[in-house]
Structure formats: C-alpha cells, structure tokens
Amino acid sequence: MTILTRRALLGGLVAGAGGLVSGCDALGQDETFRSILFKGADWHQWTQRALTDRNALAREFRPEQMSPVFRTNGTRNPNTPTYNAQAATGFVDWRVQVDGLVARPQSFSIAQLLSMPQRAQITRHDCVEGWSAIGKWQGPRLATLLDAAGLSDRARYIVFHCADRYAGGRPYYESIDLVDAFHPQTILALGLNDQRLGVGHGAPVRLRVERQLGYKHAKYVERIEAVADLAPIHGGKGGLWEDIADYEWYAGI
C-alpha cells in the first residue's frame, strides 16, 4: 500500500499537518513526477523532512479534554504462561533489556524505570483503523535509557521487542529511527491517566512515540535493541505490521 493510499484512508487523522500535506498529496498524485524523483518510503520520508520539523512536539491537551474511555486495540493480553506469572506478581520481576549496539548492555526493573525522571503528556493516539483517543501518559524518556546504555555511533534504529505473539505466533515488534528515539515526547510509559498501565494497554511498560501512528507504540516491551540495519530482524521491514500487512514503516503524523 503506498502512502498516498494510506493518506486517503486516514482522511481527517492528518489534519495536524493541514494544508501542507494536502498540497504535497496533490503533487504526489502526479505519478510521472513521483516516479522520476522518488519511490515509496523515500518519497514519504523526504516530504516529511521537507515539510515538518521532526523534532516539533505533538500537540498536548488539557486534562478536561481527555477521553472518558481509552479503548484497547491489538493484543489485549499476551496471555502466555510467562506473562501471566509476571502479571500475578505485579511485574516485580519484569526486566527491560537494553542491548545491541550499546557500550553497556543492561536491564531495568519497573522500579528502576519509576525512579528515573518522569515525563507526563496528554496526547492524542491515532490508530490507522480510524479511531483516536486522548490520554495522559507518564514514564521516563527513552533517551534516559539509551544514554545509560551508551548508544554506539553505528546505531541507526531502535527496535522494541514485545511479549505478545500475534497472527499465529509471530512476535510483535516495532522500530523507530534516532530522531524519534530522542524526541522529547518519546517515553516508556508506565502510567495511563494517573494509574499504572493496565494489561490491556501494555503493562507493565509500552512505548509512546507521539509523532507516529498507533501501531508504532509497542506494548509489553521486554527488550530494546539498537541496530544499524533492520533487514536481519524478523521479516526485515522493521515491524510486525510492516512485515505482514505492508504498513508503512514511517507512520509520521
């Protein structure tokens, strides 16, 4: 599926980028122009870089704008024996392993993540399936963990490995580039709406990467891997949905 098709499907969801994206789509609809200069993801990445500042903050909302119900989507409970045992003890033994292209591979307990400086943000989650919800997320910045582990110069992407298995046993995973990894609103969320994250929302810890669509926000994170190349990982396209359903790897909003 090309980005133009997906843009059309998304409709109002891209309102944040407003007229710039519309103008860009009009140019993109000229297939000749597109095929001469750009292809697929390259085109999308170029337009994103050219038209928006990737470090700009996603919109934050006021408490009274929070959705009364924040629905769950995708895996609502990994329901494996290991996960269920962890849930039964309140995730006291859960570890987030940080490894790959880092100087100091290490793992963090939930208590350690809670003791780091926390960021809270009220943002809108946009799912590609056509629903949105506004919620308050809280947790340490991903940058804090990556700095503790000492990211190598060779690292280009951060991969999130999740505890749930999808579509007949495939591990859910996702990846982002370093611009998103070090974005100020990119956090490992431990809390939603002033409560510890529930199982449905990815307990005990999930990614929030606020400039990206919902499927990039990996739930049930158990390993964070720094890599130079996404090709050797699972299906090679940087995420479960990218591998099995041709979703865009770069799902910027």
Ligand SMILES: Nc1nc2c(c(=O)[nH]1)N[C@H]1C(S)=C(S)[C@@H](COP(=O)(O)O)O[C@H]1N2
């Ligand atoms: N591990 C994991 N992460 C996941 C999913 C999933 O199925 N498994 N679904 C994704 C999708 S499509 C969306 S829209 C959001 C939903 O998050 P929520 O359940 O907290 O609303 O999680 C994303 N992260």
Ligand SMILES: [Mo]
């Ligand atoms: Mo989604």
